[in-house]
Amino acid sequence: MTTLPLIALPTDGLSGCYIDGGWRRPADGRTLGVENPSRREPLAEVGRGGLAEVDLAVAAARRAFPAWSALAASERGRRLIGLADLLDEHAEEVARLLAAETGNAIRSQSRAETAGAAAVLRYFGGVAVEQKGETLPLGPGLFSFTTREPVGVVGSIIPWNSPLQLGAVKISMALATGNTLVLKPAEDAPLAVLRLAELATGLFPPGVLNVVTGVGEEAGAAIAGHPGVDKVSFTGSAEAGHLVAHAAAERLVPVTLELGGKSPCIVFPDAAAPDRVEATAQGIVNAMRFGRQGQSCTAGSRLFVHADVWDALMPRVVGIVEAMTVGDALDPEVDIGAVINAERYGEIRAYVAEAEALGATFLTGSTPAPVDEAAGYWPVPTVLAGIDNSWRIAREEVFGPVMVAIPWTDEASMIEMANDTHYGLAAFVFGHDLDSVIRVCGHLEAGWIWVNEGGGQIPGMSYGGVKQSGLGREYSIEGALDNYTTRKSVTIKIDRP
Ligand code: NAD
Numbered sequence: 001m002t003t004l005p006l007i008a009l010p011t012d013g014l015s016g017c018y019i020d021g022g023w024r025r026p027a028d029g030r031t032l033g034v035e036n037p038s039r040r041e042p043l044a045e046v047g048r049g050g051l052a053e054v055d056l057a058v059a060a061a062r063r064a065f066p067a068w069s070a071l072a073a074s075e076r077g078r079r080l081i082g083l084a085d086l087l088d089e090h091a092e093e094v095a096r097l098l099a100a101e102t103g104n105a106i107r108s109q110s111r112a113e114t115a116g117a118a119a120v121l122r123y124f125g126g127v128a129v130e131q132k133g134e135t136l137p138l139g140p141g142l143f144s145f146t147t148r149e150p151v152g153v154v155g156s157i158i159p160w161n162s163p164l165q166l167g168a169v170k171i172s173m174a175l176a177t178g179n180t181l182v183l184k185p186a187e188d189a190p191l192a193v194l195r196l197a198e199l200a201t202g203l204f205p206p207g208v209l210n211v212v213t214g215v216g217e218e219a220g221a222a223i224a225g226h227p228g229v230d231k232v233s234f235t236g237s238a239e240a241g242h243l244v245a246h247a248a249a250e251r252l253v254p255v256t257l258e259l260g261g262k263s264p265c266i267v268f269p270d271a272a273a274p275d276r277v278e279a280t281a282q283g284i285v286n287a288m289r290f291g292r293q294g295q296s297c298t299a300g301s302r303l304f305v306h307a308d309v310w311d312a313l314m315p316r317v318v319g320i321v322e323a324m325t326v327g328d329a330l331d332p333e334v335d336i337g338a339v340i341n342a343e344r345y346g347e348i349r350a351y352v353a354e355a356e357a358l359g360a361t362f363l364t365g366s367t368p369a370p371v372d373e374a375a376g377y378w379p380v381p382t383v384l385a386g387i388d389n390s391w392r393i394a395r396e397e398v399f400g401p402v403m404v405a406i407p408w409t410d411e412a413s414m415i416e417m418a419n420d421t422h423y424g425l426a427a428f429v430f431g432h433d434l435d436s437v438i439r440v441c442g443h444l445e446a447g448w449i450w451v452n453e454g455g456g457q458i459p460g461m462s463y464g465g466v467k468q469s470g471l472g473r474e475y476s477i478e479g480a481l482d483n484y485t486t487r488k489s490v491t492i493k494i495d496r497p
Contacts, residue, residue, distance in 0.1 A: 015031050015045055015046065015047050016046075016047050017047045017049045017053045017057070017210075017211060017212045017213055017214075018194060018197040018198070018209075018210060018211040019053065019056050019057045019060055019210045019211075019212070020056070020057075020060035020206045020207050020210065021060075021201060021205070021206025021207065022201075022206070024047075024053065024056065025047055026047040026048055026049050026050065026052070026053055026214075027052045027053070028050070028052075030047070030048040030050075031045040031046060031047060031048055032045065032046050032047070032048045032187055032190075032213065032214065032215070033045055034046060034101055034187075034188065034189070034190065034191060035188075035341070036100045036101065036103075036376075037102075037103035037188075037329075037337075037338040037339065037340050037341060037376055037377045038099075038100070038103050038327070038328040038329045038330065038337055038338040038376040038377075038378075039328065039376055040375070040376055040377070043100055043101060043191070044101075044191055046190050046191070046194070046213045047213050047214070048213070048214050048215065048218070048219075049184075049212040049213055049214035049218075049219045050214060050218045050219055050222060051218070051219075051222040053212045053214070053219065054182065054212055054219055054222035054223055054226055055222075055226075055228075057182040057210035057212050058153055058155075058182055058226050058228035058229060059228070060206065060207035060210055061153040061180035061181060061182055061207050061208070061210055061228075062152075062153055062180070062207075062228055063207050064180045064205055064206065064207030064208045065150075065152055065153060065179070065180045067205060068175075068178060068179075068180055068204075068205065068208050069149075069150045069178035069179070069180075071178070073128045073129045073131050073176075073178070074128065074129050076128050076175060076176055076178065077124070077125040077126060077127070077128030077129060077176060078125065079125075079175075079203045079204060080121045080122070080124055080125035080128065080171075080172055080175060080176060081121065081122050081125035081126070082125075082203050083121050083171075083196070083199065083200050083203055084118040084119070084121035084122040084125065085118075086199045086200075086203075087114065087117060087118040087121065087168075087196065087199060088115075088118050090195075090199060091111070091114050091115065091118070092111075093195075094114050094164065094192055094195055094196070095110040095111045095113070095114040096110070096330060097191050097192050097195060098110040098113060098114060098163070098164050098189075098191075098192040099329040099330050099337065100191075100329065100330060101160075101163075101188070101189040101190075101191045101192065102160060102161065102162075102163065102188075102189045102329070102337075102340065103293065103329045103337040103338030103339065103340055103376065103377065104161075104162075104292055104293070104295075104329055104337050105291060105329045105331075105334050105335060105336060105337040106329060106330055106331075106332060106334075107332050107333070107334065107335070108291040108335055109291055109292050109329075109337070110329065113162055113164050113165050114164060114192075116165050116168075116456075116457075117164045117165050117167070117168035117196070118168075119459055120165065120168045120169050120172050120459045120475070121168050121171070121172050122459075123172070123459030123460055124172030124173060124175075124176040124459070124477075124480065125172070125176065127176070127460075127477040127480075128176040128177075130477050130481075131148045131176075131177060131178070131481065131485065132148065133145055133146040133147040133148055133487075134146045136489075136491075138491070140494075140497040141493060141494055141497045142491060142492065142493060142494065143491070143492045143494055144489065144490065144491040144492070145489075145490055146487050146488060146489050146490070147487070147488045147490070148177075148481055148485040148486075148487055148488075149178070149485055149486055149487075149488055150177050150178035150179040150484065150485055150486075151179055151230045151231040151254065151484060151485065151486055152179060152180075152230035152231070153179065153180055153181075153182065153228055153229050153230050153231075154170075154174040154179045154180070154181050154182070154229070154230070154231045154232075154233060154484065155181075155182050155184075155223035155224065155226060155229035155231070155232050155233070156170035156174065156181060156182070156183045156184070156223075156232075156233040156234070156235075157183075157184045157216070157220050157223060157224070157232075157233075157234045157235070157236065157240075157244065158170060158183070158184070158185055158186060158193075158235050158236070159186050159235055159236045159237075160185075160186035160187075160188040160189035160340055161189075161292070161295045161296060161297070161340070161399075162296070163185050163186060163189045163190070163192055163193050164192040164193065164196065165457075166235050167183060167185060167192070167193040167196055168196070169474055169475060170183055170233055170235075171183065171196075171200075171209060172480075173233070173474060173479070173480045173483070173484050174233070174484060175204065175208065175209065176480060177480050177481070177484040177485050178485075179230075179231070179484055180207060180208050180209070180210075181208070181209050181210065182210045182211075182212060182223055182229065183209070183210065183211050183212070184211070184212050184213070184214065184219050184220050184223055185211065185213060186236075187213075187214070187215050187216070188340050188341060189340070190211075190213045193211060194211060194213070197209060197211045216236075216240055220240070220244070221243070221247065224243070224244040224247035224248060225247040225250070225251070227251065229253065230253055231253055231254045231255070231256075231483075231484065232244060232247075232248045232253060232254075232255045232256070233255070233256040233258075233472075233474070233483070233484075234255065234256070234257050234258070235257075235258040235259075236258075236259070237259065237260055238259045238260050238423075238468050238469075241257045241259045241470070244257070245257060245471075254483065255471065255472075256464075256470075256471060256472035256473075256474065256483045257470040257471045257472065258297070258463075258464060258465070258469075258470045258472075258474060259297070259423075259425070259465060259468060259469050259470045260297055260397040260399075260423060260425070260468075260469060261297045261298055261299070261397065261423045261424075261425030261426055261465065261469050262301060262302060262394075262395060262396065262397055262421045262423045263287075263298055263299060263300045263301065263302070263423075263425060263426040263427055263428065263446065264300065264302045264304055264417075264418035264419075264427050264428070264444070264446075265284055265287050265288070265300030265301075265302065265303045265304065265403075265427070265428040265429075265430070265454075266304045266414065266418060266427070266428065266429045266430065266431070266440060267280065267284070267303070267304065267305045267306060267309065267313060267430045267431070268306055268429075268430065268431030268432070268433065268436055268437075269306045269308050269309045270431060270432045270433055271309075271430035271431050271432060271452070272305075272306075272309035272312045272313040274312075276432070277309075277312055277313055277316055278316060279452075280313065280316075280430045280452075281313060281316035281317045281319075281320055282320060282454075283428070283430060283452065283453050283454045284300065284303060284317050284428075284430070284454060285317060285320045285321060285324075285454070286453070286454030286455070287299070287300030287428040287450070287453075287454025287455075288300050288301060288303075288401070288403045288454070289401075289454075290321055290324060290335075290336060290381050290401050290403075291324070291335055291336060293336055293337060293338070293339050293379050293400060293401050294379075294381075294398065294399065294400045294401035294402060294403075295339065295340065295344075295399050295400065297397075297425055297426075297469075298425060298426040298448070298456070298457075299399075300403075300426070300427075300428040300454060301397075301398060301402065301403050301404065302389075302394060302403075302404055302406065302418070302421075303317075303383075303403055303404065303405040303406065304406050304407075304408050304414050304417065304418060305405060305406070305407055305408070306407070306408060306409070307407040307408065307409050308409075310407050314363060314383075314385075314405060317363075317383065317405075318363050318364045318383055321364050321365075321381045321383060322364050322381075324336050324381060326378050326379065326380075326381070327376075327378065328376065336378075336379070336381060336401065337376075337378075338376040338377045338378055338379070339377040339378075339379050339400060340377070341377065342371055342377060344377070344399065344400070345368070345371055345377040345379070346371075347398075347399070347400075348368065348379060348398055348399070348400030348402060349367060349368045349370075351392065351393050351396070351398045351400070351402065352365075352366075352367045352368065352380075352382060352384075352393070352402055353367045354391075354392060354393065355384055355387065355391060355392075355393040355404075358388075358391055359386055360384045360385070360386050360387055360391075360393070360404075361384065361385050361386040362382065362383070362384060363383040363384065363385050363405065364381065364382065364383050365380045365381055365382025365383060365384075365401075365402070366380055366382065367380075368380045379400055379401050380401070381401040382401060382402045382403070383403050383404075383405055384402065384403070384404045384405065385404075385405050385406075387404040387405070387406055389406060389417045389420060394406070395420075395421050397423070411436075411440070415440065415443045415444070418444060419443070419444065419445045421467075422467055422468040423465065423467060423468055423469045424445040424446050424447060424465050424466035424467035424468070424469045425446060425447060425448065425464075425465035425466075425469035425470070426446055426447070426448045426449065426450070426465075427441075427444045427446035427448075427449045427450075428449070428450050428451075428453075428454055429441060429444075429449065429450075429451045429452075430451075430452055431451070431452075432452070437451055445466055445467060446465070446466065447462075447463070447464045447465040447466050447469065447470070447473070448461075448462075448463055448464070448465075457475055458475070459475055459476075460475070460476050460477070461475060461476060462474075462475060462476040462478055462479050463475040463476070463479070464479070
C-alpha cells in the first residue's frame with residue numbers, strides 16, 4: 001500500500017470532549033476507538049462521553065446562552081464567517097482527516113465536503129441578520145409586533161457519512177439564531193468535528209459550542225432526553241430518529257429529524273437523446289453517490305428508465321461506474337473509498353446476496369466477497385436489473401453503492417412505484433420536456449428534487465424529507481427560523497394614538 005503523509009489530528013482533544021471552551025476527559029476515563037476504514041487500522045481514541053459529560057455540556061451551554069443570544073445577530077454572523085475562513089485555511093489538513101475517518105475519497109468527496117462545510121458556515125453567517133419579526137396592522141390604539149427568539153440550548157446528533165458538513169449545518173443553524181449547542185458526532189467519525197471545534201476556540205465564548213463524543217445509546221440518548229435541552233435536531237437513521245423523537249415528545253420540546261431515504265431517479269426518453277445521453281448517465285452516477293460508496297441519505301438508488309431508451313442509456317451508466325477506481329480514500333487517484341465499518345459492509349453484502357438469490361441480474365458488480373483481512377472495507381459498485389419493486393433491495397435503504405434499475409412505459413405506474421416506499425427525502429428527474437418534468441415533480445413524494453443533475457445540498461435551498469424521511473427543514477434561513485426560533489407576539493395598547 002502507498003505510504004501517505006501523516007494526517008493532523010486535533011492536538012489535545014483525542015481523549016476528551018470539547019466542553020465549555022476546553023477539552024475534558026470523561027469522568028470514568030472510558031474511550032472509543034476510531035478506525036480508518038480504508039486500511040482497517042486504528043486512527044485515534046476519543047472520549048466515550050455519557051450522561052456526566054452531557055450534564056456538563058448542557059450546563060455550560062445554559063450559562064453561555066444569555067450573553068450569546070443578546071449579541072447582535074451581525075456579530076454572531078461575523079464569527080461564523082470567521083470559522084469558515086479558518087476552515088478554509090486548514091482545508092487540506094481537515095479534508096485528510098475526514099477522508100481517513102469516513103473512508104470518503106479525498107479527491108472527489110472529502111475536499112468538497114470541507115469546502116461545503118465552510119460554505120454553509122459562511123451562508124448562515126451572512127443571513128444571521130435576517131432573524132426579523134413582523135408588525136400587525138391592528139388600527140389606531142394598538143401596536144403589535146412579533147420577534148423571533150432563540151429557543152435556548154439545542155442538542156444535535158449527527159451520523160458519520162458527512163460529519164463535517166452536517167456538523168457545520170448544526171453549528172450554523174443553532175448559533176446564527178442565538179442558541180447555544182451541544183453536538184454529538186457519530187462514534188465512527190468524530191475527528192473532523194472535534195478539529196472544527198478546536199478551530200472555533202477563541203471565536204465563540206466558552207459554552208456556546210460543546211461537542212460530546214460517545215455512543216448513541218449513551219451520549220445521544222442523554223442529549224435527546226436531557227431536561228436542560230430546549231430543542232433537538234437529529235440526523236441519522238429512521239430507527240434512532242423515532243427514539244429521539246419519543247424522548248423529545250416526553251418533554252414536549254421541538255425536534256427536527258433528517259432521516260434516511262430511498263430516492264427515485266427518473267429518466268424520460270429525451271434525456272437519453274444522443275447529444276444528452278453521456279451527461280444523463282453521469283448525472284445518474286452522481287445522484288447514486290457512487291463516489292461516496294452510496295452512503296448518502298439522498299442517494300438516487302432506484303433508477304426508473306423509460307424502456308425505449310434502456311439500451312441506449314444503461315451501457316453508458318455501467319461504463320462510467322466500471323471506470324471508477326476503488327481503494328484507499330487518501331490515495332489521490334481513487335474515486336470510491338471504503339464503507340465505514342464491517343457491520344455496514346456485511347449489511348450491503350446481505351442485500352445484494354438476497355437480490356441475487358431472488359433472480360436479479362448484475363449489469364455490473366457482484367455480491368461482495370467477505371471482508372478481506374488484508375484490505376479495507378472496499379465495496380463493489382453494483383447496478384442490478386430484473387428487480388421487482390417489492391423486494392427489500394428496492395424498498396429499504398442499502399446505504400452502499402448499489403443501484404437497482406427498473407424500466408417503465410406508463411408514467412402513472414412509474415410514479416406509483418417511485419412513491420411506493422415509506423421514505424420521501426429526495427428525487428432526481430432527467431427530462432427536457434417542461435410539462436413532463438413539472439408534472440412529475442408535482443407528483444413525487446419528496447422534500448427535495450434535482451432535475452437534470454445528480455446534485456447535492458446547497459446552502460439556502462431548504463433541505464429535509466416527507467413521510468419517514470423526517471420532520472422540518474435545514475440548510476436555509478427559513479429552516480433555521482422555523483425550527484430554531486420561537487415567535488413571540490407583543491401587543492401594546494396606546495393611550496394617545
Ligand atoms: P444512526 O441513526 O445509527 O446514528 C446517527 C447518530 O445517532 C449517531 O451519532 C449515533 O450515535 C446516534 N444515535 C444512535 N442511536 C441513538 C439513540 N438511541 N439516541 C440518540 N442518538 C442515537 O445512523 P448512521 O448509521 O450513523 O447514519 C446513517 C443514517 O443517517 C442513514 O439512514 C442516512 O440516510 C441518515 N442520514 C440522513 C441525512 C439527512 O440529512 N436526511 C444525512 C445523512 C445521513
